[in-house]
Amino acid sequence: MTSERLLDELASGLTPVRCRSAGRDGLIVGGLAVSELTLFLMMGLARPDMHHAMGEMSFWWKLATLGLLTVLAVTTAVRSFDPAVSPSRGLRWAAALAVIALLIGWGIDASHHASRPLLARLEWREGVNCLAWMVLLSLPMLAALAVLMRRGAPTHRRGSAMAAGLGAAAWGAFVFFFACGHDDPLYIVFWYGLGCVLVGLAGRTLLPFVARW
Protein backbone atom coordinates (compact mmCIF):
# COMPACT_ATOMS: atom_id res chain seq x y z
CA MET A 1 0.00 0.00 0.00
CA THR A 2 1.30 3.48 -0.79
CA SER A 3 1.71 5.95 2.03
CA GLU A 4 -0.77 8.35 0.48
CA ARG A 5 -3.45 5.67 0.40
CA LEU A 6 -2.63 4.66 3.95
CA LEU A 7 -2.99 8.27 5.14
CA ASP A 8 -6.35 8.58 3.34
CA GLU A 9 -7.62 5.41 4.98
CA LEU A 10 -6.44 6.41 8.45
CA ALA A 11 -8.01 9.86 8.15
CA SER A 12 -11.28 8.70 6.59
CA GLY A 13 -11.97 6.17 9.35
CA LEU A 14 -11.13 8.61 12.13
CA THR A 15 -13.25 8.45 15.28
CA PRO A 16 -12.99 10.67 18.37
CA VAL A 17 -10.91 9.21 21.19
CA ARG A 18 -10.76 9.86 24.91
CA CYS A 19 -7.26 10.98 25.86
CA ARG A 20 -5.34 8.78 28.21
CA SER A 21 -4.58 10.43 31.52
CA ALA A 22 -2.04 9.18 34.05
CA GLY A 23 -4.17 10.77 36.79
CA ARG A 24 -7.23 8.78 35.74
CA ASP A 25 -5.18 5.59 35.57
CA GLY A 26 -3.88 6.38 39.05
CA LEU A 27 -7.43 6.77 40.35
CA ILE A 28 -8.43 3.42 38.84
CA VAL A 29 -5.47 1.72 40.50
CA GLY A 30 -6.14 3.55 43.78
CA GLY A 31 -9.80 2.54 43.70
CA LEU A 32 -8.89 -1.06 43.12
CA ALA A 33 -6.34 -0.96 45.94
CA VAL A 34 -8.80 0.50 48.46
CA SER A 35 -11.47 -2.03 47.44
CA GLU A 36 -9.10 -4.98 47.77
CA LEU A 37 -7.79 -3.89 51.16
CA THR A 38 -11.29 -3.16 52.47
CA LEU A 39 -12.56 -6.54 51.29
CA PHE A 40 -9.57 -8.29 52.83
CA LEU A 41 -10.07 -6.61 56.20
CA MET A 42 -13.84 -7.14 56.11
CA MET A 43 -13.20 -10.86 55.76
CA GLY A 44 -11.79 -10.73 59.28
CA LEU A 45 -8.28 -11.67 58.20
CA ALA A 46 -6.45 -8.92 60.10
CA ARG A 47 -4.08 -10.16 62.81
CA PRO A 48 -5.74 -10.18 66.24
CA ASP A 49 -2.73 -8.70 68.04
CA MET A 50 -2.55 -5.59 65.85
CA HIS A 51 -2.61 -3.19 68.80
CA HIS A 52 0.33 -4.95 70.46
CA ALA A 53 2.25 -5.21 67.17
CA MET A 54 1.99 -1.46 66.65
CA GLY A 55 4.41 -1.05 69.52
CA GLU A 56 7.12 -2.90 67.60
CA MET A 57 9.53 -0.95 65.44
CA SER A 58 9.51 -3.72 62.80
CA PHE A 59 5.74 -3.18 62.32
CA TRP A 60 6.28 0.40 61.17
CA TRP A 61 9.38 -0.55 59.18
CA LYS A 62 7.36 -3.15 57.27
CA LEU A 63 4.38 -0.84 56.78
CA ALA A 64 6.46 2.12 55.54
CA THR A 65 8.68 0.03 53.26
CA LEU A 66 5.85 -1.81 51.53
CA GLY A 67 3.66 1.29 51.31
CA LEU A 68 6.41 3.46 49.83
CA LEU A 69 7.56 0.75 47.47
CA THR A 70 4.00 0.25 46.22
CA VAL A 71 3.42 3.96 45.63
CA LEU A 72 6.80 4.44 43.97
CA ALA A 73 6.62 1.40 41.68
CA VAL A 74 2.97 1.83 40.68
CA THR A 75 3.45 5.55 40.00
CA THR A 76 6.53 4.75 37.92
CA ALA A 77 4.63 2.11 35.96
CA VAL A 78 1.55 4.25 35.28
CA ARG A 79 3.65 7.25 34.24
CA SER A 80 5.74 5.10 31.91
CA PHE A 81 2.69 4.00 29.93
CA ASP A 82 3.09 7.40 28.25
CA PRO A 83 5.47 6.90 25.30
CA ALA A 84 7.59 9.91 26.22
CA VAL A 85 8.22 8.84 29.83
CA SER A 86 10.95 6.38 30.84
CA PRO A 87 10.62 4.21 33.99
CA SER A 88 14.41 4.18 34.58
CA ARG A 89 14.54 6.88 37.23
CA GLY A 90 11.63 5.42 39.21
CA LEU A 91 13.18 1.97 39.13
CA ARG A 92 16.47 3.37 40.42
CA TRP A 93 14.62 5.04 43.31
CA ALA A 94 12.82 1.76 44.05
CA ALA A 95 16.16 -0.07 44.16
CA ALA A 96 17.57 2.60 46.49
CA LEU A 97 14.49 2.32 48.72
CA ALA A 98 14.90 -1.47 48.90
CA VAL A 99 18.55 -1.11 49.94
CA ILE A 100 17.71 1.48 52.61
CA ALA A 101 14.90 -0.74 53.91
CA LEU A 102 17.29 -3.68 54.13
CA LEU A 103 19.79 -1.64 56.11
CA ILE A 104 17.13 -0.42 58.53
CA GLY A 105 15.82 -3.99 58.85
CA TRP A 106 19.32 -5.18 59.63
CA GLY A 107 19.58 -2.55 62.36
CA ILE A 108 16.26 -3.59 63.90
CA ASP A 109 17.24 -7.24 63.67
CA ALA A 110 20.57 -6.70 65.39
CA SER A 111 18.87 -5.04 68.33
CA HIS A 112 15.97 -7.51 68.82
CA HIS A 113 15.97 -10.91 67.17
CA ALA A 114 19.56 -12.02 66.72
CA SER A 115 19.56 -14.70 69.47
CA ARG A 116 17.53 -17.48 67.69
CA PRO A 117 19.04 -19.82 65.05
CA LEU A 118 18.62 -18.46 61.53
CA LEU A 119 16.80 -21.45 60.02
CA ALA A 120 14.33 -21.60 62.90
CA ARG A 121 13.54 -17.92 62.39
CA LEU A 122 12.53 -18.51 58.76
CA GLU A 123 9.69 -20.87 59.79
CA TRP A 124 9.40 -22.57 56.42
CA ARG A 125 5.88 -23.92 56.66
CA GLU A 126 4.33 -20.56 57.58
CA GLY A 127 6.65 -18.78 55.21
CA VAL A 128 5.42 -20.73 52.19
CA ASN A 129 1.85 -19.99 53.27
CA CYS A 130 2.67 -16.25 53.51
CA LEU A 131 4.30 -16.39 50.10
CA ALA A 132 1.23 -17.96 48.51
CA TRP A 133 -1.02 -15.30 50.05
CA MET A 134 1.20 -12.47 48.86
CA VAL A 135 1.26 -13.78 45.30
CA LEU A 136 -2.50 -14.28 45.30
CA LEU A 137 -3.16 -10.78 46.67
CA SER A 138 -0.89 -9.20 44.07
CA LEU A 139 -2.82 -10.64 41.12
CA PRO A 140 -5.68 -8.07 40.94
CA MET A 141 -3.16 -5.21 40.86
CA LEU A 142 -1.01 -7.00 38.29
CA ALA A 143 -4.06 -7.59 36.09
CA ALA A 144 -5.16 -3.95 36.39
CA LEU A 145 -1.70 -2.67 35.50
CA ALA A 146 -1.55 -5.08 32.54
CA VAL A 147 -4.81 -3.66 31.18
CA LEU A 148 -3.62 -0.06 31.65
CA MET A 149 -0.27 -0.91 30.08
CA ARG A 150 -1.97 -2.41 27.06
CA ARG A 151 -4.15 0.65 26.66
CA GLY A 152 -1.14 2.96 26.97
CA ALA A 153 1.92 3.07 24.75
CA PRO A 154 4.99 2.17 26.81
CA THR A 155 8.18 2.61 24.81
CA HIS A 156 10.36 0.97 27.48
CA ARG A 157 8.24 -2.12 27.76
CA ARG A 158 10.60 -4.17 29.91
CA GLY A 159 11.17 -1.37 32.39
CA SER A 160 7.45 -0.60 32.55
CA ALA A 161 6.71 -4.29 33.04
CA MET A 162 9.31 -4.50 35.81
CA ALA A 163 7.80 -1.48 37.58
CA ALA A 164 4.29 -2.91 37.22
CA GLY A 165 5.39 -6.31 38.53
CA LEU A 166 7.21 -4.76 41.46
CA GLY A 167 4.27 -2.47 42.26
CA ALA A 168 1.81 -5.37 42.21
CA ALA A 169 4.15 -7.49 44.34
CA ALA A 170 4.66 -4.76 46.92
CA TRP A 171 0.91 -4.17 47.03
CA GLY A 172 0.15 -7.88 47.56
CA ALA A 173 2.70 -7.89 50.40
CA PHE A 174 1.23 -4.68 51.84
CA VAL A 175 -2.29 -6.16 52.01
CA PHE A 176 -1.01 -9.39 53.52
CA PHE A 177 0.98 -7.42 56.06
CA PHE A 178 -2.26 -6.73 57.96
CA ALA A 179 -2.79 -10.48 58.44
CA CYS A 180 0.79 -11.59 58.97
CA GLY A 181 1.70 -12.21 62.60
CA HIS A 182 5.46 -12.21 62.00
CA ASP A 183 7.57 -9.21 62.92
CA ASP A 184 11.02 -10.80 62.70
CA PRO A 185 12.99 -8.72 60.13
CA LEU A 186 14.80 -11.81 58.80
CA TYR A 187 11.51 -13.59 58.15
CA ILE A 188 10.08 -10.48 56.51
CA VAL A 189 13.11 -9.82 54.32
CA PHE A 190 13.29 -13.44 53.19
CA TRP A 191 9.64 -14.27 52.52
CA TYR A 192 8.37 -10.83 51.55
CA GLY A 193 11.47 -10.31 49.43
CA LEU A 194 10.94 -13.66 47.74
CA GLY A 195 7.29 -12.78 47.05
CA CYS A 196 8.31 -9.44 45.51
CA VAL A 197 10.99 -11.08 43.37
CA LEU A 198 8.61 -13.80 42.12
CA VAL A 199 5.77 -11.46 41.17
CA GLY A 200 8.20 -8.84 39.86
CA LEU A 201 9.84 -11.41 37.59
CA ALA A 202 6.46 -12.71 36.44
CA GLY A 203 5.46 -9.16 35.49
CA ARG A 204 8.81 -8.51 33.85
CA THR A 205 8.46 -11.70 31.79
CA LEU A 206 4.78 -11.66 30.85
CA LEU A 207 3.71 -8.03 30.56
CA PRO A 208 5.98 -7.04 27.63
CA PHE A 209 4.05 -9.51 25.47
CA VAL A 210 0.70 -8.17 26.66
CA ALA A 211 1.71 -4.60 25.89
CA ARG A 212 3.34 -5.08 22.50
CA TRP A 213 2.19 -2.43 20.01
Added chain:
Amino acid sequence: MQNDEADQWGAWMAAAQGGHGGTYRRLLGEIRTWLLRYFARRLPPAQVEDAVQETLIAIHEKRHTYDPARPFRPWLAAVARYKWIDRLRAMGRDRTEELPDAIGVEGHESEVTSAVLLRDLIARLKPAQQQAIRLVKLDGYSVEEASARTGQSPSLVKVNIHRGLKQLAVIVQEVPDDE
Protein backbone atom coordinates in the same frame (compact mmCIF):
# COMPACT_ATOMS: atom_id res chain seq x y z
CA MET B 1 11.44 20.84 13.56
CA GLN B 2 10.56 24.45 14.39
CA ASN B 3 8.78 25.12 17.69
CA ASP B 4 5.86 26.79 15.90
CA GLU B 5 5.46 23.77 13.69
CA ALA B 6 5.55 21.44 16.69
CA ASP B 7 2.94 23.56 18.51
CA GLN B 8 0.77 23.50 15.42
CA TRP B 9 1.09 19.73 15.14
CA GLY B 10 0.06 19.42 18.78
CA ALA B 11 -3.05 21.51 18.11
CA TRP B 12 -3.83 19.45 15.03
CA MET B 13 -3.47 16.21 16.96
CA ALA B 14 -5.81 17.58 19.62
CA ALA B 15 -8.34 18.32 16.86
CA ALA B 16 -7.80 14.81 15.45
CA GLN B 17 -8.53 13.33 18.87
CA GLY B 18 -11.85 15.11 18.62
CA GLY B 19 -12.55 13.44 15.27
CA HIS B 20 -11.54 16.11 12.70
CA GLY B 21 -10.50 13.96 9.74
CA GLY B 22 -9.31 16.79 7.46
CA THR B 23 -6.92 18.19 10.04
CA TYR B 24 -5.73 14.69 10.80
CA ARG B 25 -4.99 13.95 7.14
CA ARG B 26 -2.91 17.11 6.92
CA LEU B 27 -1.09 16.29 10.12
CA LEU B 28 -0.27 12.75 8.97
CA GLY B 29 1.07 14.12 5.69
CA GLU B 30 3.48 16.42 7.51
CA ILE B 31 4.44 13.76 10.02
CA ARG B 32 5.15 11.38 7.15
CA THR B 33 7.71 13.83 5.73
CA TRP B 34 9.33 14.14 9.15
CA LEU B 35 9.41 10.37 9.58
CA LEU B 36 10.98 9.84 6.15
CA ARG B 37 13.81 12.13 7.21
CA TYR B 38 14.04 10.47 10.63
CA PHE B 39 14.29 6.89 9.34
CA ALA B 40 16.47 7.79 6.35
CA ARG B 41 19.19 8.68 8.86
CA ARG B 42 18.77 5.50 10.83
CA LEU B 43 17.78 2.58 8.61
CA PRO B 44 18.80 1.00 5.33
CA PRO B 45 16.87 2.70 2.49
CA ALA B 46 14.90 -0.44 1.68
CA GLN B 47 13.35 -0.39 5.14
CA VAL B 48 12.51 3.30 5.40
CA GLU B 49 9.08 3.27 3.76
CA ASP B 50 7.93 0.23 5.76
CA ALA B 51 9.14 1.84 8.98
CA VAL B 52 7.31 5.08 8.15
CA GLN B 53 4.05 3.25 7.47
CA GLU B 54 4.35 1.16 10.63
CA THR B 55 4.96 4.29 12.66
CA LEU B 56 2.01 6.10 11.09
CA ILE B 57 -0.24 3.17 12.01
CA ALA B 58 1.17 3.17 15.55
CA ILE B 59 0.54 6.91 15.83
CA HIS B 60 -3.02 6.33 14.68
CA GLU B 61 -3.67 3.47 17.10
CA LYS B 62 -2.08 5.25 20.05
CA ARG B 63 -3.23 8.79 19.34
CA HIS B 64 -5.22 8.79 22.59
CA THR B 65 -1.92 8.66 24.52
CA TYR B 66 -0.94 12.15 23.35
CA ASP B 67 -1.74 14.73 26.01
CA PRO B 68 -2.63 18.04 24.27
CA ALA B 69 -1.36 19.95 27.30
CA ARG B 70 2.18 18.76 26.58
CA PRO B 71 4.55 19.32 23.64
CA PHE B 72 3.97 17.14 20.60
CA ARG B 73 7.58 16.63 19.54
CA PRO B 74 8.76 14.40 22.43
CA TRP B 75 5.68 12.21 21.98
CA LEU B 76 6.26 11.82 18.25
CA ALA B 77 10.01 11.22 18.68
CA ALA B 78 9.36 8.59 21.35
CA VAL B 79 6.95 6.68 19.10
CA ALA B 80 9.35 6.92 16.14
CA ARG B 81 12.28 5.73 18.24
CA TYR B 82 10.25 2.82 19.59
CA LYS B 83 9.51 1.72 16.03
CA TRP B 84 13.16 2.20 15.08
CA ILE B 85 14.23 -0.12 17.93
CA ASP B 86 11.61 -2.62 16.76
CA ARG B 87 13.22 -2.53 13.33
CA LEU B 88 16.69 -3.07 14.77
CA ARG B 89 15.41 -6.07 16.71
CA ALA B 90 13.77 -7.41 13.56
CA MET B 91 17.10 -7.05 11.75
CA GLY B 92 18.60 -9.21 14.48
CA ARG B 93 15.94 -11.88 14.01
CA ASP B 94 16.12 -11.86 10.20
CA ARG B 95 19.66 -13.09 9.69
CA THR B 96 19.49 -13.20 5.91
CA GLU B 97 18.75 -9.50 5.48
CA GLU B 98 21.65 -7.39 4.31
CA LEU B 99 22.04 -3.70 3.68
CA PRO B 100 21.79 -2.94 -0.05
CA ASP B 101 24.79 -1.98 -2.11
CA ALA B 102 23.48 1.58 -2.46
CA ILE B 103 24.97 2.47 0.93
CA GLY B 104 28.09 4.49 0.48
CA VAL B 105 27.46 5.40 -3.16
CA GLU B 106 28.34 9.01 -3.89
CA GLY B 107 25.35 11.36 -3.93
CA HIS B 108 23.14 9.19 -1.74
CA GLU B 109 23.29 11.45 1.28
CA SER B 110 20.65 9.74 3.39
CA GLU B 111 22.10 6.28 2.76
CA VAL B 112 25.56 7.48 3.74
CA THR B 113 24.22 9.18 6.88
CA SER B 114 22.33 6.02 7.79
CA ALA B 115 25.45 3.88 7.37
CA VAL B 116 27.61 6.34 9.34
CA LEU B 117 25.09 6.45 12.19
CA LEU B 118 24.85 2.67 12.28
CA ARG B 119 28.64 2.30 12.24
CA ASP B 120 28.95 4.79 15.12
CA LEU B 121 26.45 2.79 17.14
CA ILE B 122 28.08 -0.51 16.26
CA ALA B 123 31.43 0.82 17.49
CA ARG B 124 30.01 0.65 21.04
CA LEU B 125 29.65 -3.15 20.88
CA LYS B 126 32.17 -5.87 21.75
CA PRO B 127 34.81 -6.37 19.02
CA ALA B 128 33.54 -9.83 17.99
CA GLN B 129 29.98 -8.50 17.69
CA GLN B 130 31.21 -5.47 15.75
CA GLN B 131 33.06 -7.69 13.28
CA ALA B 132 30.11 -10.01 12.71
CA ILE B 133 27.58 -7.21 12.23
CA ARG B 134 29.86 -5.14 10.00
CA LEU B 135 30.65 -8.04 7.71
CA VAL B 136 27.18 -9.57 7.41
CA LYS B 137 24.83 -6.64 7.92
CA LEU B 138 26.81 -3.76 6.46
CA ASP B 139 29.28 -5.25 4.01
CA GLY B 140 27.02 -7.97 2.62
CA TYR B 141 29.08 -11.08 3.35
CA SER B 142 27.32 -14.36 4.03
CA VAL B 143 27.58 -15.94 7.49
CA GLU B 144 30.01 -18.53 6.12
CA GLU B 145 32.22 -15.86 4.53
CA ALA B 146 32.18 -13.84 7.74
CA SER B 147 33.08 -16.99 9.64
CA ALA B 148 36.11 -17.60 7.38
CA ARG B 149 37.25 -13.98 7.68
CA THR B 150 36.90 -13.66 11.45
CA GLY B 151 37.80 -17.16 12.59
CA GLN B 152 34.49 -17.36 14.46
CA SER B 153 32.35 -20.45 13.82
CA PRO B 154 29.21 -19.82 11.71
CA SER B 155 26.96 -20.32 14.72
CA LEU B 156 29.10 -17.91 16.75
CA VAL B 157 28.79 -15.33 13.98
CA LYS B 158 25.00 -15.71 14.16
CA VAL B 159 25.03 -15.47 17.94
CA ASN B 160 27.23 -12.37 17.83
CA ILE B 161 24.93 -10.72 15.28
CA HIS B 162 21.88 -11.56 17.36
CA ARG B 163 23.36 -10.41 20.66
CA GLY B 164 24.98 -7.36 19.08
CA LEU B 165 21.74 -6.14 17.55
CA LYS B 166 19.94 -6.79 20.81
CA GLN B 167 22.56 -4.73 22.64
CA LEU B 168 22.27 -2.07 19.94
CA ALA B 169 18.57 -1.75 20.69
CA VAL B 170 19.41 -1.22 24.37
CA ILE B 171 22.02 1.43 23.50
CA VAL B 172 19.55 3.24 21.25
CA GLN B 173 16.96 3.22 24.03
CA GLU B 174 19.40 4.84 26.45
CA VAL B 175 20.76 7.64 24.27
CA PRO B 176 18.75 10.89 24.12
CA ASP B 177 17.03 11.62 20.81
CA ASP B 178 18.54 14.57 18.99
CA GLU B 179 16.12 14.60 16.05
